Amino acid sequence: MNELRDLLGDLVADVDAVFLFSPNASFFEEFDDVDEEIVVVGPENTLDAEPFVELPIDFTDLEGRLRFGIEGALEQGIVDEGDEVLCVTEVLDGAENTLVRVQTNDFSPSGVYDMFVNSRADASVVRDVFEVAIELGKKGQKGKPVGALFVVGDAGKVMNKSRPLSYNPFEKSHVHVGDPIVNVMLKEFSRLDGAFVISDAGKIVSAYRYLEPSAEGVDIPKGLGARHMAAGAVTRDTMATAIVLSESDGLVRAFKGGELVLEIDPEEY
Numbered sequence: 001m002n003e004l005r006d007l008l009g010d011l012v013a014d015v016d017a018v019f020l021f022s023p024n025a026s027f028f029e030e031f032d033d034v035d036e037e038i039v040v041v042g043p044e045n046t047l048d049a050e051p052f053v054e055l056p057i058d059f060t061d062l063e064g065r066l067r068f069g070i071e072g073a074l075e076q077g078i079v080d081e082g083d084e085v086l087c088v089t090e091v092l093d094g095a096e097n098t099l100v101r102v103q104t105n106d107f108s109p110s111g112v113y114d115m116f117v118n119s120r121a122d123a124s125v126v127r128d129v130f131e132v133a134i135e136l137g138k139k140g141q142k143g144k145p146v147g148a149l150f151v152v153g154d155a156g157k158v159m160n161k162s163r164p165l166s167y168n169p170f171e172k173s174h175v176h177v178g179d180p181i182v183n184v185m186l187k188e189f190s191r192l193d194g195a196f197v198i199s200d201a202g203k204i205v206s207a208y209r210y211l212e213p214s215a216e217g218v219d220i221p222k223g224l225g226a227r228h229m230a231a232g233a234v235t236r237d238t239m240a241t242a243i244v245l246s247e248s249d250g251l252v253r254a255f256k257g258g259e260l261v262l263e264i265d266p267e268e269y
């Protein structure tokens, strides 16, 4: 009889916590009487769950999603390093069809949680810029692949470590990321060289900035060029987060503290 249960039961046995990723209300309620700690992870706490880890973006890739949830729970002290956790989530649009058991110190934190939550810039600003980069990556500019570099947060210092390549179209304006019209402008200006500089609160400070941080000792993956090097380096010299859309491979990458912390394929988003 229950042979599979015997074989696979170990997967769920003796875990310290169960992570439910975006559960619906009835599924969540079924866990009411479970002894293990239940951690809900999702974009919004619609179920008033406690503890809860908020996902700032919709992680379509499984690993990114799990990492974010686990790193968030570690940061918030919900679980401890070394705990065994069971993640219940979905892939390929099949609700709650995936179980992943992980020991929380089995992986080195990518810093993805830290990037969103402990950024100088507001988490919503980082998320909005991410979304612009992803949309730009999906559609390109008039159908052609386009690259872009956004430096978010600690804008005063970023401005000091850069110089203008051309007049700044945002000089006298007071526009913020997230406004639909601004997203159109960002996409339009992304055809031109250099970086966008964005303040902690999301104000577009400048376009066309040539970044001149010291790149000494900055270690970014081989094969990435000057744009990515500048992005990595400026985040080591400042408290900023850099979000880069690569014209050559189409991926969106984020750097913080001089390190690559997140890589997303807009096509899968």
Ligand SMILES: Nc1ncnc2c1ncn2[C@@H]1O[C@H](COP(=O)(O)OP(=O)(O)OP(=O)(O)O)[C@@H](O)[C@H]1O
Binding pocket: 147, 148, 149, 192, 193, 194, 195, 209, 210, 211, 212, 224, 225, 226, 227, 228, 229, 230, 245, 246, 247, 248, 249
């Ligand atoms: N220091 C810098 N500051 C701002 N923008 C830069 C800097 N270096 C390069 N760029 C921008 O990046 C563009 C592409 O440069 P490059 O091909 O060397 O980068 P890359 O990392 O390979 O990026 P991609 O994957 O998009 O090709 C340049 O045309 C320029 O607009």
Ligand SMILES: [Mn+2]
Binding pocket: 225, 226, 248
């Ligand atoms: Mn290149």
